[in-house]
Amino acid sequence: MLSHGSGGRQAHDLIEKIFTLSFGMTTPHTDSAILDVSSSVMAFTTDSYVIDPLFFPGGDIGKMSVCGTVNDLAVSGAEPKYIAASFIIEEGFPVDELGKIAESMAAEAAWADVKIVTGDTKVVEKGKCDRLFVTTAGTGFIKPEFRHISTGRMIMPGDKIIINGPLGNHSIAILGARKSLNFKSPVISDCASLNHLIGKVMSSSADVHFMRDITRGGLAAVLNEILSFVRTGIVIDEETIPVDEPVRGICEILGFDPLFLANEGKVLIVAGEKDCREILEILKSDPLGRDSSVIGEFVEGVGKKAILKTVTGGRRIIDMPSGLMLPRIC
Amino acid sequence: MLSHGSGGRQAHDLIEKIFTLSFGMTTPHTDSAILDVSSSVMAFTTDSYVIDPLFFPGGDIGKMSVCGTVNDLAVSGAEPKYIAASFIIEEGFPVDELGKIAESMAAEAAWADVKIVTGDTKVVEKGKCDRLFVTTAGTGFIKPEFRHISTGRMIMPGDKIIINGPLGNHSIAILGARKSLNFKSPVISDCASLNHLIGKVMSSSADVHFMRDITRGGLAAVLNEILSFVRTGIVIDEETIPVDEPVRGICEILGFDPLFLANEGKVLIVAGEKDCREILEILKSDPLGRDSSVIGEFVEGVGKKAILKTVTGGRRIIDMPSGLMLPRIC
Numbered sequence: 001m002l003s004h005g006s007g008g009r010q011a012h013d014l015i016e017k018i019f020t021l022s023f024g025m026t027t028p029h030t031d032s033a034i035l036d037v038s039s040s041v042m043a044f045t046t047d048s049y050v051i052d053p054l055f056f057p058g059g060d061i062g063k064m065s066v067c068g069t070v071n072d073l074a075v076s077g078a079e080p081k082y083i084a085a086s087f088i089i090e091e092g093f094p095v096d097e098l099g100k101i102a103e104s105m106a107a108e109a110a111w112a113d114v115k116i117v118t119g120d121t122k123v124v125e126k127g128k129c130d131r132l133f134v135t136t137a138g139t140g141f142i143k144p145e146f147r148h149i150s151t152g153r154m155i156m157p158g159d160k161i162i163i164n165g166p167l168g169n170h171s172i173a174i175l176g177a178r179k180s181l182n183f184k185s186p187v188i189s190d191c192a193s194l195n196h197l198i199g200k201v202m203s204s205s206a207d208v209h210f211m212r213d214i215t216r217g218g219l220a221a222v223l224n225e226i227l228s229f230v231r232t233g234i235v236i237d238e239e240t241i242p243v244d245e246p247v248r249g250i251c252e253i254l255g256f257d258p259l260f261l262a263n264e265g266k267v268l269i270v271a272g273e274k275d276c277r278e279i280l281e282i283l284k285s286d287p288l289g290r291d292s293s294v295i296g297e298f299v300e301g302v303g304k305k306a307i308l309k310t311v312t313g314g315r316r317i318i319d320m321p322s323g324l325m326l327p328r329i330c
Numbered sequence: 331m332l333s334h335g336s337g338g339r340q341a342h343d344l345i346e347k348i349f350t351l352s353f354g355m356t357t358p359h360t361d362s363a364i365l366d367v368s369s370s371v372m373a374f375t376t377d378s379y380v381i382d383p384l385f386f387p388g389g390d391i392g393k394m395s396v397c398g399t400v401n402d403l404a405v406s407g408a409e410p411k412y413i414a415a416s417f418i419i420e421e422g423f424p425v426d427e428l429g430k431i432a433e434s435m436a437a438e439a440a441w442a443d444v445k446i447v448t449g450d451t452k453v454v455e456k457g458k459c460d461r462l463f464v465t466t467a468g469t470g471f472i473k474p475e476f477r478h479i480s481t482g483r484m485i486m487p488g489d490k491i492i493i494n495g496p497l498g499n500h501s502i503a504i505l506g507a508r509k510s511l512n513f514k515s516p517v518i519s520d521c522a523s524l525n526h527l528i529g530k531v532m533s534s535s536a537d538v539h540f541m542r543d544i545t546r547g548g549l550a551a552v553l554n555e556i557l558s559f560v561r562t563g564i565v566i567d568e569e570t571i572p573v574d575e576p577v578r579g580i581c582e583i584l585g586f587d588p589l590f591l592a593n594e595g596k597v598l599i600v601a602g603e604k605d606c607r608e609i610l611e612i613l614k615s616d617p618l619g620r621d622s623s624v625i626g627e628f629v630e631g632v633g634k635k636a637i638l639k640t641v642t643g644g645r646r647i648i649d650m651p652s653g654l655m656l657p658r659i660c
Contacts (some may be wrong), residue, residue, distance in 0.1 A: 009650045030481065031543070037371065128460040
């Protein structure tokens with residue numbers, strides 16, 4: 001009800017019953033969490049989640065909102081630590097669904113070893129938002145030697161590009177879960193917190209030059225973002241890009257390109273050739289990186305372009321995604 | 331358009347044109363901001379803003395989203411430092427209004443001396459959200475000696491309660507700005523960043539025992555929250571509560587109680603009697619505290635209640651607000 005967003009008794013009850021318990025927060029609640037800081041460099045990120053539907057094969061908006069923020073921090077070289085969670089709730093949204101989503105956030109936070117420490121709830125009138133939007137913010141701490149890992153400054157010609165598994169599963173799972181679409185797919189979202197996987201790579205002797213999670217806009221968007229701050233080109237070998245068979249099939253039917261599809265548990269790692277093997281081994285030994293693959297490299301003399309060597313032997317430019325792809329995929 | 335939320339070219343253009351410029355962010359953009367940390371204790375907060383209308387006398391959703399987060403940090407004893415801003419935008423929302431809101435955020439951030447360092451944008455289909463929702467998160471750093479200021483542990487019987495000015499202006503300004511309501515009011519929202527004002531008090535020799543901003547739920551909600559973690563009662567003297575004349579008049583006509591109305595630039599400060607005068611002097615010397623007043627005290631032997639001594643000589647309990655007050659006031 002709207003009164004649950006009023007700041008009065010009902011708002012307090014909602015927070016106590018749904019969020020405080022799930023997230024293991026201590027009382028008294030103040031609007032800011034007071035937290036210990038373990039490093040002199042901090043990563044800070046936020047994302048809003050407007051995914052439709054709220055529940056999908058492999059996750060829900062709650063799990064996703066934790067994974068997304070954890071991954072944004074992890075690829076910046078940080079150890080994710082604290083999460084803030086803010087809820088915009090449509091009047092009439094069932095409290096038991098909200099409870100399920102909070103539990104799912106709590107479970108993912110426990111798995112990822114982060115704490116949900118502060119939050120907010122707002123309730124808007126029926127019809128003024130679509131059921132539930134969740135915004136998470138996260139902070140984590142960075143060892144000073146990893147400070148520049150998200151800037152791309154350390155990328156060099158000859159560096160290899162590694163991804164930790166097949167592309168497109170999240171997008172196709174969401175499409176399949178939308179009741180308006182007339183197909184049922186066996187595909188499950190790859191929604192996962194990657195911080196432990198990334199932590200293993202970071203604490204190895206291998207030297208990581210760059211990391212980025214591959215989300216909205218897909219691999220194509222990440223490659224083009226990288227091109228905006230490096231001086232070389234990128235050549236990707238289509239044959240080496242892992243795509244699961246059902247995803248490939250549905251893409252062919254619907255005319256989608258897996259390179260442009262969103263993921264929620266994929267990371268792109270850049271490293272020199274000699275460190276590449278060690279990283280690949282670490283990734284492959286983890287369930288979240290079992291199908292890792294070296295998919296391309298940074299190449300001089302081809303211009304500042306991302307070029308795809310296709311399976312049929314052709315070459316085409318991977319452009320920045322443009323126009324409407326799949327709305328509300330995250 | 332929906333494509334502005336796609337993670338592709340249009341999304342990048344929107345971010346570059348509207349947010350990056352306004353907020354003075356540096357490229358390349360990564361999903362996490364990498365930040366220096368100046369203290370070993372951090373405050374971390376988040377709030378979603380769903381206010382209707384977006385623009386109102388004295389502010390807009392952008393200014394408000396910065397003030398609210400700055401104030402949450404400041405009352406926890408922190409120096410607010412970094413802001414994350416996440417936007418959920420309805421398809422068709424005018425880009426120039428978004429620009430105005432971003433400029434307003436940037437101006438308020440500059441005034442409050444905080445940096446907007448990271449963000450996110452999502453676009454949902456027409457009818458799936460009400461124009462624009464903004465979620466801000468903030469981090470700031472706390473001198474170790476102020477670590478417990480938001481817990482209420484330092485509150486003692488005899489301590490005085492100070493507020494920095496008249497109550498209810500924000501609520502009445504919003505009501506007046508809603509076109510559906512048939513009255514026009516001269517009242518302007520008190521929406522303001524209080525960190526500089528609070529900073530002056532904190533750096534004085536006066537000993538602050540507790541602080542809290544007075545927002546949704548009004549003074550009544552704050553007093554009842556305090557009662558949940560102290561052992562004494564609270565006695566408030568109605569005569570000493572500043573309420574502006576037009577606010578009082580509109581409250582009488584509409585049957586509102588100023589103690590239950592939302593504010594966006596009000597802080598409640600608790601201190602011992604001897605420090606109270608110094609704090610009041612500091613507050614009154616600042617435009618944001620000109621009408622500061624000592625409104626009550628912590629009293630033993632009256633039970634764990636908040637009691638209002640009314641102007642007519644009666645006594646009534648100030649209960650926790652319950653049920654629907656004004657929806658979407660922040």
